[in-house]
Amino acid sequence: MFDRATTFGEALDDPAARAILERYMPGVAASPMATQFRGGRLGQLVAIVPALEDLAERERFFAALAEVGSGTSRPPYAPPIAPDPAYEGEDVPRGSARVEVPPTAAQWDPIEIRLTGPAHGNPFVDVELDAVFERNGTEVRVGGFYDGDGVYVVRALADAPGAWRFRTRSTARSLDGITGDLEVVEPRAGSHGPVRVDGFHFRHADGTRHRPIGTTAYAWTHQPDELQEQTLETLAAASFAKLRMCVFPKSYLYNGDEPADFPFVGSLADGFDLERFDPAHFRRLEKRIAQLGALGIEADLILFHAYDRWGFADLGPAVDERYLRYVVRRLSGYANVWWSMANEYDLLWSKDLDDWERLAAIVGQEDAFGHLNSIHNCRPVYDYGKPWITHVSIQRVDVYRTAENTDQWRDQWGKPVVIDECAYEGDIDQGWGNITGEEMTRRFWEGAVRGGYVGHGETYYPPAHGRDDEILWWSKGGALHGSSPDRIAFLEQLQAESPTGVWDPLPSDWDVPWGGVAGEVKIAYFGFNRPRFRNVILEAGAWRVEVIDTWNMTVDELPGQHRGSLRVELPGRPFVALRLTRVAAA
Numbered sequence: 001m002f003d004r005a006t007t008f009g010e011a012l013d014d015p016a017a018r019a020i021l022e023r024y025m026p027g028v029a030a031s032p033m034a035t036q037f038r039g040g041r042l043g044q045l046v047a048i049v050p051a052l053e054d055l056a057e058r059e060r061f062f063a064a065l066a067e068v069g070s071g072t073s074r075p076p077y078a079p080p081i082a083p084d085p086a087y088e089g090e091d092v093p094r095g096s097a098r099v100e101v102p103p104t105a106a107q108w109d110p111i112e113i114r115l116t117g118p119a120h121g122n123p124f125v126d127v128e129l130d131a132v133f134e135r136n137g138t139e140v141r142v143g144g145f146y147d148g149d150g151v152y153v154v155r156a157l158a159d160a161p162g163a164w165r166f167r168t169r170s171t172a173r174s175l176d177g178i179t180g181d182l183e184v185v186e187p188r189a190g191s192h193g194p195v196r197v198d199g200f201h202f203r204h205a206d207g208t209r210h211r212p213i214g215t216t217a218y219a220w221t222h223q224p225d226e227l228q229e230q231t232l233e234t235l236a237a238a239s240f241a242k243l244r245m246c247v248f249p250k251s252y253l254y255n256g257d258e259p260a261d262f263p264f265v266g267s268l269a270d271g272f273d274l275e276r277f278d279p280a281h282f283r284r285l286e287k288r289i290a291q292l293g294a295l296g297i298e299a300d301l302i303l304f305h306a307y308d309r310w311g312f313a314d315l316g317p318a319v320d321e322r323y324l325r326y327v328v329r330r331l332s333g334y335a336n337v338w339w340s341m342a343n344e345y346d347l348l349w350s351k352d353l354d355d356w357e358r359l360a361a362i363v364g365q366e367d368a369f370g371h372l373n374s375i376h377n378c379r380p381v382y383d384y385g386k387p388w389i390t391h392v393s394i395q396r397v398d399v400y401r402t403a404e405n406t407d408q409w410r411d412q413w414g415k416p417v418v419i420d421e422c423a424y425e426g427d428i429d430q431g432w433g434n435i436t437g438e439e440m441t442r443r444f445w446e447g448a449v450r451g452g453y454v455g456h457g458e459t460y461y462p463p464a465h466g467r468d469d470e471i472l473w474w475s476k477g478g479a480l481h482g483s484s485p486d487r488i489a490f491l492e493q494l495q496a497e498s499p500t501g502v503w504d505p506l507p508s509d510w511d512v513p514w515g516g517v518a519g520e521v522k523i524a525y526f527g528f529n530r531p532r533f534r535n536v537i538l539e540a541g542a543w544r545v546e547v548i549d550t551w552n553m554t555v556d557e558l559p560g561q562h563r564g565s566l567r568v569e570l571p572g573r574p575f576v577a578l579r580l581t582r583v584a585a586a
Contacts, residue, residue, distance in 0.1 A: 002065035004043030016068035043349020077316025083128040095177040107187040110333035119150035129170040143329040148279035155333035209501035214242030216457040220477030222259040231477030239489035242298040251309040293336035306347035314350040328366035344378035395421035406452035407505040417452035425482040426459030433459035437483030449515030540586035548577040
């Protein structure tokens with residue numbers, strides 16, 4: 001039958017199915033772009049048809065398609081595989097596996113319990129393992145994973161100081177009932193723990209303020225080591241505190257390279273064994289996550305996406321769940337991990353809203369340490385009111401206007417707003433990838449004064465900049481070439497100077513948004529407007545007045561302290577802000 005996985009071309013070539021396409025998506029079926037869309041899945045294309053954003057109408061569309069023709073037959077999805085209760089016979093002593101327990105662990109570091117046990121059969125699916133940890137009078141269950149070559153690991157996040165005890169549970173007799181203890185000691189210098197939601201903002205677990213001024217390099221860990229090292233060097237010199245990145249590789253514009261390895265054992269040429277993960281691949285990913293953590297950068301891990309030529313976007317429910325449990329068990333012990341269920345969830349033709357809720361529940365079950373979790377849209381915005389979603393992770397909803405919606409989205413969902421994709425600074429042919437550095441910086445400021453956070457990305461076309469590669473930061477990392485990162489760092493510095501370390505929206509003028517800290521600091525941002533002066537009425541008390549050039553990164557203070565009302569002279573050029581700071585009470 002024709003379904004979400006059917007390609008647009010397959011449906012177009014069937015007369016009855018084509019008639020349904022012309023009825024439900026006429027703007028696509030009759031478009032000159034229909035040839036471009038031939039390889040796209042119907043489950044993806046419905047996301048670009050406004051009428052099909054209505055879920056009931058979408059169901060009618062797929063129901064109509066199901067009634068005509070046979071479509072392309074596909075093998076059924078792989079079924080779930082239950083652990084083997086007879087994996088080890090009764091002759092194997094219970095708890096006989098060799099165990100390695102660190103005597104101490106620094107708070108906020110991973111705790112690794114390593115067990116050397118059986119390797120016959122397929123331990124990835126045959127064996128279930130977890131451990132129950134007791135610390136400070138509370139218990140927490142942490143799932144284990146197979147790391148290859150007869151080694152099993154339970155990795156916990158050392159989230160509390162003091163004495164820890166554990167007991168393993170497993171369907172493999174030799175791994176079951178092993179006990180041990182360790183001491184969690186003071187955190188390392190600069191280690192602040194996982195990021196938590198703090199109202200409309202964020203703090204680390206130790207109370208340190210976190211501002212998720214982030215960037216995107218989707219497939220940087222799927223590149224050669226030399227390029228990955230260059231990416232880390234670039235990040236070390238920048239001020240970004242969060243990096244969006246994919247677990248699965250990406251196949252898209254400027255993303256045609258074949259990775260050296262994958263989450264699953266296998267290759268595109270030979271196929272993938274969806275019952276066996278590649279531990280070496282994950283060890284390399286863990287190394288990069290730890291290196292980001294050392295730089296003070298959160299790894300915002302995208303668990304699923306649609307830009308795929310290997311079949312990872314359509315694994316089926318059982319394999320999706322197996323993959324999620326393995327990934328979360330391996331990585332939730334790192335303090336600097338965030339989860340993103342999907343990049344552009346609505347383009348994943350193989351999943352509907354019920355699937356996303358089911359998959360998010362699995363992440364919640366397996367993550368004992370409550371890392372942040374969200375989901376990212378292409379067109380239809382997800383219901384960010386869902387209890388499992390910790391913060392809004394949204395992309396632009398208009399070619400131009402997005403950050404201007406930040407305060408509205410705060411009110412709508414009552415959660416922090418992170419615009420992870422506002423478009424990218426660059427000069428490629430795609431409209432999402434050719435805004436200027438000035439416009440990128442402007443969008444950051446528009447979001448900031450409204451109490452939110454905007455994400456960066458860069459897509460400069462290499463040949464136009466004297467290079468013969470296809471390395472665009474937004475996907476592969478490498479080096480930054482744009483003009484916005486320094487200005488973004490300047491904005492972050494100004495936010496850090498706030499008494500609270502953040503800005504919230506304040507009562508605004510019809511033509512100028514104001515943000516800051518009520519009664520203490522007020523920032524007006526004029527954007528692309530270029531006034532020569534502004535009349536300002538000050539609240540009670542004495543105030544310091546500063547004119548900020550957000551592009552040239554200067555702060556000019558007006559002499560003296562000011563009360564009442566005054567006329568502030570401005571430079572008459574765009575991208576200027578005004579900061580008022582109360583220095584004395586009334």
